[in-house]
Amino acid sequence: MATAQQVPDILSPEFAENPYPAYQVMRDSAPLIWHEATQSYLISRYEDVERAFKDKESVFTTDNYDWQIEPVHGKTILQLSGREHSVRRALVAPAFRGSDLQQKFLPVIERNSRELINGFRRAGSVDLVKSYATRFPVNVIADMLGLDKADHARFHGWYTAVIAFLGNLSGDAQVTAAGERTRVEFAEYMFPIIRHRRENLGDDLLSTLCAAEVDGVRMSDEDIKAFCSLLLAAGGETTDKAIAGIFANLLLHPEQLAAVQEDRTLIDRAFAETLRYTPPVQMIMRQTARDVELSGGTVPAGATVTCLIGAANRDGSRFQDPDSFNIFREDLTTATAFSAAADHLAFALGRHFCVGALLAKAEVEIGVNQLLDAMPDVRFADGFDPVERGVFTRGPQTLPVEFTPVAS
Template sequence: MAEARFSVLSEEFDAAPERYFGWLRKHAPVHHEPAVDAYFVSRYRDVRRVLEDHEAFTTETLQQRAEPVMRGPVLAQMTGAEHTAKRKIVVRSFTGPALQDHVRTIRANAAELVTPFLPTGRIDLVNDFGKPFAVQVMLDVLGLDKEDRPRVAAWLAGVGEFITSVGLTDERRRHCLELAGELEAHLVPVIEQRRRHPGADLISTLCTAEFDGVAMTTRDVTALVVNVLVAAVEPADKTLGLLFRHLVDHPEQLAQVRRDPALLSAAVAETLRLTPPVRLVPRLAEHDTELSGTVVLAGATVFCMTGAANRDPEAFTAPDVFDLHRPDLGTARSFTAAAQHLAFGTGLHQCVGAAFARAEIETVAALLLPLLDRVRHSPGSRYRETGLYTRGPVALPLDFTPVHHGVPGHHGVSGHDGVPGQV
C-alpha cells in the first residue's frame, strides 16, 4: 500500500481503521492528508508528545472547530489562571460529594430506561438505551427538563457534527450552526433564571462561581454548559456499547466480571484503551517541529490518532487483544492524569470528566449485568462501527433471558424534588 493511495478519509478506512493502524505507525507515522491539509500522527510516543507539549502544539484550532457551536471559548482553549480556575470549578462538580449525587442520578435514569425492555428479552443497547441515557443523565446533572431530551439530543447532534467532521459542506455547516443557535436560545433563559434563583445543579454552580472575583458572563456559562454536554454525552453511549460488545465477544472474561464485580473497572479501562470513543484530538503546530522524521510546518493542524496510539506495541503488549487482566494498563491510574492509555488525552488539557465517565459506565454496567442474563448478540444482527473523529457501534442488538420483576430497588423516578431523578 503506497502512502499516496492511502487516505484516512476513505470508506475503506472508515469500515475498519484498526486494519491500517500498524501500517500507518510503520510507514506513515506522520501522515499528511492533502484534502484537509492536516497531519495524522499514529505512534504512541508522538501522540503523547503532541498532547503534552502545549507550547509547541496548542489548542488554537478549536477556535474554528468548536467555538462557533460552543458559543464561546471552551476549557481546552484556555490557558493560565483562567484555565486553572474554570477547570477546577468543573472538576469539583464531577468529583467528591457531587459525584455521589450523580451516581444516584445515573442509577435512577438507567433503571427507568431499561425497565420496559426487561420482559421482552431484547434491547438495542445503543439506540434503545445508551443514546437516550447519556442525554438524560446530563439533563438531570444540569437541572434541565428531561421532557426536552429529544430536542436537546437533536441540537447536540448538530454541535457534535460541526466539531467532529474533518470536512463539512457549506450546507451542513449552516445547519449545524442553526442547531447550535437553537440550543443557545434554549439555555440562556435558564442560565439567567438560575443566576437569580440558584439551586443545587451544575448550571447554578457555574452561575454563582467567580473568576478573579467576577462572576462568569452568560456567554461564559453557556459555552461551559455546551462544553460539558458534548464532552459527557458524545462518548458515553459509545463506551457503554463498546464495553458490552467486548464482554459479549469474550464470554470467559464476561463470566469473570460477573463472578468478581471488582473487575469491572479493568474491563472499562481496557475498553477505553482498545477502542477509545474519541479517536482524533486536534492541535495546531506553533512552529516547525519534527515528529518521527517528518517536519510538521508551523500553522499546520495535527490530529492525534488515539486509537492507533493505544494499539502501539511500543506501549502495550499484544495491543490488539482485549485483556482485562492486562498488566501494562494499570486500572487504578487509568482514570487519572497518570493513565497509560490516551483515551482521555493527556497533559494540561486531559479530559476533566474522567472520574465522572468511570462512575457513569461502571454504575450502568453494574446495574445491567445482573439483569442481562445469558446476554448474546441478537440472531441475524451485524455489528458495525462508524466515525473518524468519534467512533462507536451503530447499533448493538442483544438478546437475554427476560426479566419480569423489574430492577431491584427501583420504584420509579421522581421529578425535581430533591436530587434530580433520584429514586
C-alpha cells in the same frame, strides 16, 4: 515524510470500514503524513500523540479550536491557556469529583439508568444503543443541570449535529450549516434558563456554575452556555459509544464477560481496555506554536496536527498484543485509567485532560452493573455481528441483544 497516497486515506470507505489496519501501516512506515484534504499532519505513534497531549514544552496548542469548536459551542475552556484556563477549570472541576459527584450526582446516575432499564427489563430483548446508550448520558447530564428531560430529543439532536460538525473532515456544507445552527438554537434555549437560575439557585449543576467563584472570577452567561453545550456533546457521545463498546467487546469475548459478571470490580478494567482498544473518540487535533520534530519529520509552526488516538492506543511499542481485547492486560493501569496519568490516550492527557472522566467512569460503573443485573445471560440477538461506524468518533450504531427477564 510520507503522503496520504501511500496508506488508506482517512476519508476513504476502506478506512471507515476498519481503520485499524491503516493505523498499523501509518505507525510502521508513515508516522507523519501531510493530509491535503484536512490540511493537517497525521500522527499515529504513541510517543508522538502522548507528547502532543502532555505538551510540556507549550508547543501543541488548542488554537485549532477557534475554528473547530467555537462555531458550534462558543468559546470554551478548551481554548484557554495559562491562568485563564486554570481558573475556569477550577470553577467547573469540583462538580465532577469528590463530594459533589458522590453525594449529588451518583443518585442521579442510578435513577436515570434504572428508569431506562425498567422500560425493557421484561421484554427479553433490546437494542442497547437505541434504548439505553444514546439516551442514558444525555438524560444524566440534563438532570444534573436541572434541565427538562422532556427536551431529550432536542438535546440529542443538538449534540448529534455538533459531533457531525467536529467530524466533518470532508467539509460537507450542509453538515457545517447544521452544526452552526446549534450554537444559535442552544443559546436561545439556555440563556433564559441561566438568567432565571442565577436568581433562583438550587442544588443542581447549573446553579453551581452560576454561583461558582475563584480568585474573584465568575462565569458569564456565555461561559456557562458554552460549557453546557460542550458537556452535552462530549459527555453524551463518548459515554454513549463507550457503553456500547464495552458490551460489544465483552460479548465477543465470552470468557471475559463471565469474569465481569462474576466480579463487578472488573468493570473498570473493561472500561479502560475499551477506551484503549476501541476508543469512542478516534482523533483530536492540536496546533503547533513552533516547528517541532516528530517521528518521520518536522511539523512547521502554525500547522494543524491530527492526533490519531485509535492508532496510538494500539501501538505495539507501548502495549503487548495491542490488537487483542484483554481486560487482564498488565500494561494498562486501571488505578490511573481515569486520570491525567492514564496509559491510554482516549481522554487526552495533561492540562486538557477530560474534566468529565470521573463522571463517565461513574456512569459506566453504575450503568453496566445495572444492565448485567437485569440481563444476567445477555447475548447477541441471533445472527447479529457488531459493526463499528464512524471516523472521528466511532462505535456500534446498533447492538440488539437477547436475555431472560429477571425480577427487578
